Amino acid sequence: MKHIKTLTNKTLKNTMKNGGCGECQTSCQSACKTSCTVGNQSCENNK
Amino acid sequence: MIHQYKNNGYNIVMDVCSGAVHVVDDLVYDIIALFEEKSEDEIVTALSKYKKEDVLEGISEVKALKEEGLLFTEDEYEEYVTDFKQRKTVVKALCLHIAHDCNLACKYCFAGEGEYNGDRSLMSIEVGKKAIDFLVANSGNRVNLEVDFFGGEPLMNFQVVKEIVAYGRSLEEKHNKKFRFTLTTNGMLLNDEVMEFANKEMSNVVLSIDGRKEVHDRMRPTPNGKGSYDIIIEKFKKMAELRNQTNYYVRGTFTHNNLDFSKDVLHLADLGFKQISVEPVVSLPEEPYALRKEDLPQLFEEYDTLAKEMIKRKKEGKGFNFFHFMIDLNQGPCVAKRLSGCGSGVEYLAVTPWGDLYPCHQFVGTEEFLMGNVFDGIKNTDIQSEFKLCNVYAKEACRNCFARFYCSGGCAANSYKFHGSILEPYEIGCELQKKRIECAIMLKAAMEE
Ligand code: SF4
Ligand code: SF4
Secondary structure, rough: OEEEEEOOOOOOOHHHHHOOOOHHHHHHHHOOOOOOOOOOOHHHHHH | OEEEEEEEEEEEEEEEOOEEEEEEEEEHHHHHHHOOOOOHHHHHHOOOOOOOHHHHHHHHHHHHHHHHOOOOOOOOHHHHHHHHHHHHHHHHHEEOOOOOOOOOOOOOOOOOOOOOHHHHHOOOHHHHHHHHHHHHHHOOOOOEEEEEEOOOOHHHHEEEHHHHHHHHHHHHHHHHHHEEEEEEOOOOOOOOHHHHHHHHHHEEEEOOOOOHHHHHHHOEEEEOOOEEEHHHHHHHHHHHHOOOOOEEEEEEEEEEHHOHEEEEEEEEHHHOEEEEEEEEHHHHHHOOOOOOOOHHHHHHHHHHHHHHHHHHHHHHOOOOEEEEHHOOOOOOOHHHHHOOOOOOOOEEEEOOOEEEEOHHHHHHHHHHHHEEOOOOOEOOHHHHHHOOOOOHOOOOOOOOOOOHHOOOOOOHHHHHHHHOOOOOOOHHHHHHHHHHHHHHHHHHHHOOO
């Protein structure tokens, strides 16, 4: 494409099928303790 | 749903519901803003400042991405996520308040300057073991279990920390569990023995430091009013090196007193720390150091400044991680995780020194949230049900917020603190969260170049 550069085409819809296993880190547990951030976490199944 | 913004010379378009992110030129940026409301002809007319064939070309690119499900997608997760969260039955993380006591008197402490309203106490090994038993028994077939040593200052009860870790390890094989321990410390009691132990047993270590000496010392004094920076700084540097600059955070809090917090982040980076988290204080408006709405424009600028400096340093080979700008665009969590909230009161619980259970560390001591204890288990299931309902769709403010797939609906404790309801997000926190996500994505765009 000439005008658009796609940074990620990951589509969240696909994660409905196999998602929700719950092995990932609890959101508040890592450093923060004052806010919920999930976007920075990684999925245990991708490791 | 689309969220589009310009930052640092980049035109960014987030297709919120699919998670796709695009960097576009000015032409497509303008087309996307009109695309849903206007017909093709109307767009061409409205964008007469561009050449017609260019506009048509832009429109066809937008259309192609729409067909691929990467632009203008709809949110279709409500039922799935609500159901997912309702079915949650396992506990997988505990925050152990190993010591309700402290050797500092930080002004913004959740625990009233480490005093715990006169109720100082230490967790016994009996309570600690019971907590581990409770976690193992309630974790179903989850393998990875997280246990966080929190306080007060956990090192004031180091012997019990060691014993709890040993006890946890002794159960791993039999129950097919893997414990991931985290230690949060203010550094006052950090010594070689503690470091060695922590580096062997702790998956993560959180070292509390606010940044520049004067900023740190102002908010984190010793009980007799002296600063603590000089006591801890060399120890933290050593600890970070011993951990090979990974699996730890130096973690600070910024307040109304240091709105120019990017300097604190850079101060820590200049000292050589590679894993840095500096976060907004959460406190009610009556505190003099509380963040106010009027502070937001300056705070936004600080995040922008920091992001630009991080790009520069990264390109010079001096990069570092800033926790709140870390975002995983490709391997991030599944949608269930993204929308079901932080897990407090459901999969994550806090344990007091005497074994009481609360929805999370920030609710500890608020009696109406007492859920039970590690000896008898969860008694007040109403609280658990309330937290099970707490997902992005249960919150009016979040339903249409572009940040919801990254933020997960904010912090229940902050909501409660400001609005008396766990379903009503804390606005200043939201504004900062949204800004950080914009910066984080811009950083990704910049790094791709
Ligand atoms: S930023 Fe605020 S409104 Fe948006 S999803 Fe997070 S908590 Fe909800
Ligand atoms: S309610 Fe807030 S402080 Fe508690 S676990 Fe959730 S995000 Fe963290």
